[in-house]
Amino acid sequence: DIVMTQSPLSLPVTPGEPAAISCRSSQSLLRSTGYNSLHWYLQKPGQSPQLLIYLGSHRASGVPDRFSGSGSGTDFTLRISRVETEDVGVYYCIQALQTPWTFGQGTKVEIK
Amino acid sequence: QVRLMQSGSELKEPGASVRVSCKASGYSFTNYAIHWVRQAPGQGLEWVGWINTNTGNPTYAQAFTGRFVFSLDTSVTTAYLQISSLKAEDTAIYSCATPLWTDALDIWGQGTMVTVSS
Numbered sequence: 001d002i003v004m005t006q007s008p009l010s011l012p013v014t015p016g017e018p019a020a021i022s023c024r025s026s027q028s029l030l031r032s033t034g035y036n037s038l039h040w041y042l043q044k045p046g047q048s049p050q051l052l053i054y055l056g057s058h059r060a061s062g063v064p065d066r067f068s069g070s071g072s073g074t075d076f077t078l079r080i081s082r083v084e085t086e087d088v089g090v091y092y093c094i095q096a097l098q099t100p101w102t103f104g105q106g107t108k109v110e111i112k
Numbered sequence: 113q114v115r116l117m118q119s120g121s122e123l124k125e126p127g128a129s130v131r132v133s134c135k136a137s138g139y140s141f142t143n144y145a146i147h148w149v150r151q152a153p154g155q156g157l158e159w160v161g162w163i164n165t166n167t168g169n170p171t172y173a174q175a176f177t178g179r180f181v182f183s184l185d186t187s188v189t190t191a192y193l194q195i196s197s198l199k200a201e202d203t204a205i206y207s208c209a210t211p212l213w214t215d216a217l218d219i220w221g222q223g224t225m226v227t228v229s230s
Contacts, residue, residue: 039215048207048220048222048223049157058214060213092156100174103156106156
Protein backbone atom coordinates (compact mmCIF):
# COMPACT_ATOMS: atom_id res chain seq x y z
CA ASP A 1 0.00 0.00 0.00
CA ILE A 2 1.08 3.58 -0.60
CA VAL A 3 1.78 5.34 2.69
CA MET A 4 0.85 9.02 2.96
CA THR A 5 2.64 11.14 5.53
CA GLN A 6 1.45 14.61 6.44
CA SER A 7 3.25 17.27 8.42
CA PRO A 8 2.72 18.97 10.68
CA LEU A 9 -0.10 17.11 12.41
CA SER A 10 -1.10 20.24 14.29
CA LEU A 11 -0.87 23.76 12.93
CA PRO A 12 -1.80 26.80 15.02
CA VAL A 13 -2.36 29.74 12.68
CA THR A 14 -2.93 33.45 12.92
CA PRO A 15 -5.71 34.93 10.76
CA GLY A 16 -4.27 36.79 7.82
CA GLU A 17 -1.02 34.84 7.90
CA PRO A 18 -0.01 32.12 5.41
CA ALA A 19 0.02 28.43 6.21
CA ALA A 20 1.39 25.32 4.53
CA ILE A 21 0.84 21.59 4.94
CA SER A 22 3.12 18.94 3.50
CA CYS A 23 2.08 15.54 2.19
CA ARG A 24 4.56 12.90 1.13
CA SER A 25 3.84 9.57 -0.50
CA SER A 26 5.87 6.38 -0.31
CA GLN A 27 5.87 6.13 -4.10
CA SER A 28 5.35 8.47 -7.01
CA LEU A 29 1.77 9.54 -7.71
CA LEU A 30 2.58 10.83 -11.18
CA ARG A 31 0.50 9.24 -13.89
CA SER A 32 1.51 8.78 -17.51
CA THR A 33 -0.96 11.57 -18.29
CA GLY A 34 1.25 14.01 -16.43
CA TYR A 35 -1.26 14.47 -13.61
CA ASN A 36 -0.62 13.52 -10.01
CA SER A 37 -3.29 11.39 -8.31
CA LEU A 38 -3.24 13.46 -5.14
CA HIS A 39 -6.19 15.30 -3.69
CA TRP A 40 -6.69 17.58 -0.68
CA TYR A 41 -9.73 17.78 1.60
CA LEU A 42 -10.83 19.92 4.49
CA GLN A 43 -13.10 18.41 7.11
CA LYS A 44 -14.70 21.12 9.20
CA PRO A 45 -16.00 20.14 12.65
CA GLY A 46 -19.14 18.03 12.39
CA GLN A 47 -19.13 18.04 8.59
CA SER A 48 -18.27 15.69 5.75
CA PRO A 49 -14.96 16.26 4.00
CA GLN A 50 -15.00 18.87 1.25
CA LEU A 51 -12.73 18.72 -1.76
CA LEU A 52 -10.27 21.59 -2.01
CA ILE A 53 -7.66 20.54 -4.57
CA TYR A 54 -7.66 17.66 -7.05
CA LEU A 55 -4.89 16.22 -9.17
CA GLY A 56 -2.32 17.98 -7.06
CA SER A 57 -2.96 21.53 -8.12
CA HIS A 58 -6.47 22.03 -9.49
CA ARG A 59 -8.78 24.03 -7.27
CA ALA A 60 -12.25 22.51 -6.91
CA SER A 61 -15.32 24.50 -7.84
CA GLY A 62 -16.20 27.16 -5.29
CA VAL A 63 -12.91 26.89 -3.39
CA PRO A 64 -11.44 30.30 -2.57
CA ASP A 65 -8.27 31.22 -4.46
CA ARG A 66 -6.33 31.58 -1.20
CA PHE A 67 -5.99 27.78 -1.37
CA SER A 68 -3.40 26.34 -3.71
CA GLY A 69 -1.76 22.99 -4.25
CA SER A 70 1.65 22.20 -5.66
CA GLY A 71 4.14 19.41 -5.99
CA SER A 72 4.71 16.33 -8.07
CA GLY A 73 5.83 12.76 -7.67
CA THR A 74 6.10 12.15 -3.94
CA ASP A 75 6.12 15.64 -2.39
CA PHE A 76 3.07 17.86 -2.25
CA THR A 77 2.11 21.05 -0.46
CA LEU A 78 -1.20 22.71 0.31
CA ARG A 79 -0.90 26.44 0.91
CA ILE A 80 -3.31 28.95 2.32
CA SER A 81 -2.16 32.44 1.37
CA ARG A 82 -4.03 34.21 4.16
CA VAL A 83 -5.78 32.06 6.73
CA GLU A 84 -9.34 32.95 7.67
CA THR A 85 -11.15 31.77 10.78
CA GLU A 86 -13.46 29.61 8.63
CA ASP A 87 -10.45 27.56 7.50
CA VAL A 88 -10.18 25.70 10.81
CA GLY A 89 -10.58 21.96 10.67
CA VAL A 90 -8.61 18.90 9.68
CA TYR A 91 -6.90 18.76 6.30
CA TYR A 92 -6.26 15.44 4.59
CA CYS A 93 -4.38 14.40 1.51
CA ILE A 94 -5.30 11.19 -0.29
CA GLN A 95 -3.66 9.24 -3.05
CA ALA A 96 -5.90 7.81 -5.74
CA LEU A 97 -3.23 6.26 -7.94
CA GLN A 98 -3.87 2.71 -6.86
CA THR A 99 -6.16 0.77 -4.57
CA PRO A 100 -6.38 0.90 -1.71
CA TRP A 101 -6.68 4.66 -1.79
CA THR A 102 -4.90 5.94 1.28
CA PHE A 103 -5.28 9.09 3.33
CA GLY A 104 -2.68 11.01 5.26
CA GLN A 105 -3.09 11.17 9.04
CA GLY A 106 -4.67 14.60 8.87
CA THR A 107 -3.43 18.04 9.92
CA LYS A 108 -5.49 19.91 12.47
CA VAL A 109 -5.53 23.63 11.78
CA GLU A 110 -6.67 25.86 14.61
CA ILE A 111 -6.54 29.55 15.33
CA LYS A 112 -3.87 30.70 17.77
CA GLN B 113 -29.65 18.91 -7.52
CA VAL B 114 -26.85 16.39 -7.14
CA ARG B 115 -27.07 14.62 -3.83
CA LEU B 116 -26.09 11.50 -1.90
CA MET B 117 -28.53 10.87 0.94
CA GLN B 118 -27.60 8.29 3.55
CA SER B 119 -29.72 6.38 6.01
CA GLY B 120 -29.92 7.33 9.66
CA SER B 121 -27.83 6.41 12.65
CA GLU B 122 -27.78 2.81 13.81
CA LEU B 123 -27.22 1.25 17.23
CA LYS B 124 -26.43 -2.44 17.07
CA GLU B 125 -25.28 -5.13 19.46
CA PRO B 126 -22.04 -6.99 18.86
CA GLY B 127 -22.54 -9.85 16.43
CA ALA B 128 -25.46 -8.22 14.64
CA SER B 129 -25.51 -6.90 11.08
CA VAL B 130 -26.22 -3.46 9.71
CA ARG B 131 -26.97 -2.08 6.28
CA VAL B 132 -26.23 1.53 5.40
CA SER B 133 -27.87 3.00 2.33
CA CYS B 134 -26.70 5.79 0.04
CA LYS B 135 -29.31 7.14 -2.36
CA ALA B 136 -28.06 9.13 -5.33
CA SER B 137 -30.07 11.78 -7.11
CA GLY B 138 -29.52 14.44 -9.73
CA TYR B 139 -27.07 12.55 -11.92
CA SER B 140 -26.69 9.33 -13.90
CA PHE B 141 -26.10 6.79 -11.12
CA THR B 142 -24.51 4.04 -13.18
CA ASN B 143 -21.90 6.32 -14.75
CA TYR B 144 -19.99 7.08 -11.54
CA ALA B 145 -18.46 4.85 -8.90
CA ILE B 146 -19.53 4.91 -5.27
CA HIS B 147 -16.76 4.88 -2.68
CA TRP B 148 -17.12 4.24 1.04
CA VAL B 149 -15.02 5.93 3.73
CA ARG B 150 -14.91 5.22 7.46
CA GLN B 151 -14.10 7.56 10.33
CA ALA B 152 -13.86 6.12 13.81
CA PRO B 153 -14.54 8.52 16.70
CA GLY B 154 -11.73 11.06 16.98
CA GLN B 155 -9.78 9.37 14.20
CA GLY B 156 -8.86 10.11 10.60
CA LEU B 157 -10.42 9.07 7.33
CA GLU B 158 -10.05 5.50 6.10
CA TRP B 159 -10.96 4.29 2.61
CA VAL B 160 -13.14 1.19 2.77
CA GLY B 161 -13.44 0.53 -0.97
CA TRP B 162 -15.55 1.21 -4.00
CA ILE B 163 -18.17 -0.34 -6.22
CA ASN B 164 -18.52 -0.03 -9.96
CA THR B 165 -22.13 1.09 -10.34
CA ASN B 166 -22.25 -0.14 -13.94
CA THR B 167 -21.02 -3.70 -13.39
CA GLY B 168 -21.59 -4.10 -9.65
CA ASN B 169 -17.98 -5.17 -9.18
CA PRO B 170 -16.70 -4.24 -5.69
CA THR B 171 -13.16 -3.56 -4.50
CA TYR B 172 -12.33 -3.60 -0.80
CA ALA B 173 -9.34 -2.40 1.15
CA GLN B 174 -7.62 -5.36 2.80
CA ALA B 175 -8.86 -4.42 6.28
CA PHE B 176 -12.44 -4.58 5.06
CA THR B 177 -12.59 -7.93 3.31
CA GLY B 178 -14.95 -10.58 4.59
CA ARG B 179 -17.50 -8.80 6.80
CA PHE B 180 -18.04 -5.75 4.60
CA VAL B 181 -20.15 -6.07 1.46
CA PHE B 182 -21.10 -3.45 -1.11
CA SER B 183 -24.23 -3.83 -3.19
CA LEU B 184 -26.48 -1.84 -5.48
CA ASP B 185 -30.10 -1.43 -6.42
CA THR B 186 -29.89 0.55 -9.64
CA SER B 187 -33.69 0.69 -9.93
CA VAL B 188 -33.70 3.08 -6.98
CA THR B 189 -30.20 4.53 -7.58
CA THR B 190 -29.02 3.32 -4.20
CA ALA B 191 -25.77 1.81 -2.98
CA TYR B 192 -25.51 -0.22 0.20
CA LEU B 193 -22.82 -1.11 2.68
CA GLN B 194 -23.57 -4.17 4.79
CA ILE B 195 -21.42 -5.06 7.77
CA SER B 196 -21.92 -8.43 9.43
CA SER B 197 -20.70 -9.84 12.76
CA LEU B 198 -20.37 -6.33 14.13
CA LYS B 199 -17.62 -5.57 16.62
CA ALA B 200 -17.17 -2.61 18.94
CA GLU B 201 -14.31 -1.40 16.77
CA ASP B 202 -16.71 -1.02 13.82
CA THR B 203 -18.20 1.97 15.63
CA ALA B 204 -17.67 4.84 13.21
CA ILE B 205 -19.21 7.21 10.72
CA TYR B 206 -19.54 5.57 7.32
CA SER B 207 -19.77 7.91 4.34
CA CYS B 208 -20.42 7.32 0.66
CA ALA B 209 -18.91 9.56 -1.98
CA THR B 210 -18.61 9.80 -5.76
CA PRO B 211 -16.17 11.39 -8.22
CA LEU B 212 -18.77 13.27 -10.22
CA TRP B 213 -17.03 16.39 -11.50
CA THR B 214 -13.36 15.57 -10.99
CA ASP B 215 -11.05 12.59 -10.46
CA ALA B 216 -11.53 13.05 -6.72
CA LEU B 217 -14.47 12.28 -4.43
CA ASP B 218 -16.30 15.57 -4.84
CA ILE B 219 -19.82 14.66 -3.77
CA TRP B 220 -20.28 13.18 -0.29
CA GLY B 221 -23.18 11.82 1.67
CA GLN B 222 -23.81 13.24 5.11
CA GLY B 223 -22.41 10.16 6.82
CA THR B 224 -24.11 7.45 8.88
CA MET B 225 -23.10 6.83 12.49
CA VAL B 226 -22.97 3.14 13.33
CA THR B 227 -22.57 2.40 17.03
CA VAL B 228 -21.85 -1.12 18.18
CA SER B 229 -22.54 -1.59 21.85
CA SER B 230 -24.23 -4.03 24.18
